[in-house]
Amino acid sequence: MNPIDATYLPAGIRSRFVDDINGLRIHVLEAGFESTGRPCILLLHGFPELAYSWRKLMPLLAAAGYHVLAPDQRGYGRTTGWSADYDGDLGPFRLLNLVRDALGLVSAFGYRAVDAVVGHDYGSSVAAWCALVRPDVFCSVALMSAPFSGPPSLPLGTADRPAIAKLPDTIHHDLAALPRPREHYQWYYAKRQANGDMQHAPQGVHDFLRAYYHHKSADWAGNGPHRLQGWTATELAKLPTYYVMDLGQTMAATVAAEMPSAEAIASCAWLPDRELAFYAAEFARTGFQGGLQWYRCNTTGAFAAEYETWSGRSIDVPSVFISGRQDWGIYQRPGAIEAMQSAACTDLRGIHLIDGAGHWVQQEQPDEVARLLLAFVPQAAGR
Template sequence: MQRTPSPAPTKHHLLDTPAGRTHAVEQGSGPLVLLLHGFPETWHSWRHQLPALAAAGYRAVAIDVRGYGRSSRPAGSDHYRMTELVADAAAVVRALGEREAVVVGHDWGATIAAHCALLRPDVFRAVGMLGVPYAPPGGPRPSEVFAGMGGEEEFYVSYFQEPGRAEREIEPDVRGWLTGFYAALSADTMPGPDAPDPHFVTRAGGTLRERFPAGRRPAWLDDAQLDAYAQEFERTGLEGALNRYRAMDRDWEDLAGHAGEPIRRPALFVAGAEDASVGWLKDAIDAFPTTLPELRGNHLLDGCGHWVQQERPEETNEILTEWLAGLSG
């Protein structure tokens, strides 16, 4: 009788990086694939991809981005600039004894991954972006753009950019807030197009939470998954995670020399068709022929929201492994 091979063991590392330390979770052997999570998540968002990539013959490594989980949380938003996060990712590759990697990110992790390929093409030979497309540096100052996106109300990014404000909303009930935030952006629980109030803006003096879908939890978020996130943020707080939003104007200054620059590495984009980001960033997606000249896959998953690799893990794994296999061809 032929036995099914045992899954590759999971290894945890604390690696020396410019952040101080970076927590990395590894499974499998072969070419390195570095996985970067978004907000408000941790390495755990890649729990379905780690074994699938390992089984396909890759060394899959998911990290806690600086500010999250067991990675360092330096004080001050300047430490969360894009150049710092790219330096962390490159240092992880070196600390793992590798010279190059494919980098794949979701949400903020997608933006970090894109800038890894832009700024360090010597290290990152290909880039996959889930949920958020590549938009080249340049254009108006980010804080000015987001200030105009809420209409008469306040867009969530502007809300997050004010130090301490979102922390005061979230930290008294991390578990409840995360449940609502995940539900608001999941296809099976998000408010419908006829909802009276959009869930990504706040009224004057209000909170994001009051617009979340009450009493609903997406199918992918059982107690174990919610605990994995809530327990980490209850331990660390949210300031480190939110500092990424507060560093965006510094990115605009730091990256001015790369304004309009395309990524000249093989690329992949995957997003949920129900993800609001697809609408907000439609111009960036339409510009892919110019901004991603080596794009080798562009997928919108019907009936899927923002949390692509958790809402649709099997389909995401299939897309990723086929794309990775094609990189050697």
């Protein structure tokens, strides 16, 4: 696998590989490499994205004096050493191993600590666990588009009074029983057929991603997020279909119904077709299963006991939350943003919702994201 052709990258960003990182050969985009001694910022992408998703933000952070690292995370892009076998071991994709990937990468670049770890979408969860588990290394954290509600709790006082058994979560049965039957996208993503549905979408990967990115952006007029009252079928059914799908519908068909017009595509400045073609070529080559494995780790609950090791712990390094104002990701898990404010992050310096941005905030509004980060990170690091 070769580095990314420089013609796809803004000036000041280089594509390279770092070997022997927790069993991986990690592909990294790097900016601010021209001089030594710079403080470091680590950027962690989500689904279905790549290190390339930070291309607009990286030069802005580098210009402010930072060494900026953005890897293709495990399961994505040009990083190799992982297996997307559906019947294989999910363990390498669990959150704590993704933290190990991040820790190994910054260590390989010679850093005992970085000024900030910034995560978007599922990368927000990885960034949160980086800050929770190794606050000595990840000195501040910026969570984007996905709030962190804290680690799972252990029951207290059960030695003499057994814990009340948890009732089974009926949400999937309840969603399917609605007059308009529905299915939660994360459980769809856990299905064997999900990767093929997207990698071999009838409209092709390019048009599938065009519709998917459009549907979750501020360009789609239907994105008007608001708080939901609870984890119930009737409340979750208020989410757009890219989160709570029509039962039996594939994701490719779901977003195809919202495919933008040729005029809208031509006027899409934040994701012109040439840049979208890079994503399409990468996902056509690798498929989506590497990223879908992350969702399967969550939906199976197989690693809950491991996460409970941090029961009662909070993120105590300085933190900030940034999202697009038109991003439903803020509210897709009812109560998460409230838990983040009240308990999960004890030094939360701000919640910033950027108008004119949906889910892809660092691509839709990179200048404003850079402004917010450059106001937060130096202050958090005491610089």
